Structure formats: C-alpha cells, structure tokens
Amino acid sequence: MSKEGSLARYNIIAFVPIVDAGKAREFYQGTLGLTLQREELPFALVFDAGGIMLRLAIVGKPAPAPWTVLGWEVPDIAASVNTLGARGVRFERYPGMNQDENGIWNSPSGARVAWFKDPEGNVLGLTQFPKKDR
DSSP: OOGGGOGGGSOOEEEEEESOHHHHHIIIIIITOOEEEEEETTTEEEEEETTEEEEEEEOSSOOOOSSEEEEEEOSOHHHHHHHHHHTTOOBOOOTTOOBOTTSOEEOTTSOEEEEEEOTTOOEEEEEEOOGGGO
C-alpha cells in the first residue's frame, strides 16, 4: 500500500465509552490531569491526552471491556502509581499476575505495567518500557 492511501500519516483519535459525563470529567481532568478541550454534550467530552484526541463517548448504557482500553507510557511507573494512588486511584490485582505491593507487574519483555479503572469500569494502564526499547 502506498503512503498516499495509508492512514499511517494521520493522527489517531482514542475513544472510551462513558455514561456519566460529570464523573468522567472529574476523573479524567481532576484525577488524571488531562486537559478538557471541549464538551460536546450529549455526545462526548474531548480531552487532550499528550497530543492525542481522547473522546469520551457518552453511551446509553455502560459497556466496559474486561481488557485495557487506554494506556499511557510513563518514564517512572512507581512514581506514577504513587501519584495516582495519592489521588485516590486504586490499582487492580489480577490472579496469576505476579504483581508487586503497588500492583506493578513485570512482563517477560521487561516492561512494567499497572492497571486501574475509571469510574465507568474501563480498564486503563500505565507502562514503563525498558530503556533499550525506547
């Protein structure tokens, strides 16, 4: 496929389903520190997530997936977990995942990962990749 017809040259937009716009705004703006760009009520809240447009799509009924729907690459996962934990974020624990006391899992590739949920139950994640991968 030629670059001309490829989507590789365009910015991606991330979508996460929500029901309660007020709770979502408080969490994504207040707790996670994202910048609210605009409200498109009753359809979506639009945030800037590190230069990526994040649309929190307001849906009629909750539809959280049991897997990670959104994640952030962080330089120091322990510091990020501590900061978010101090803001009331609870990190998930999964059976069979050898997570440390902070809920951080060391993957076979060397990446360190921690998961948490937004107010709607969507699974979000933090990942710190080994320095050699970046």
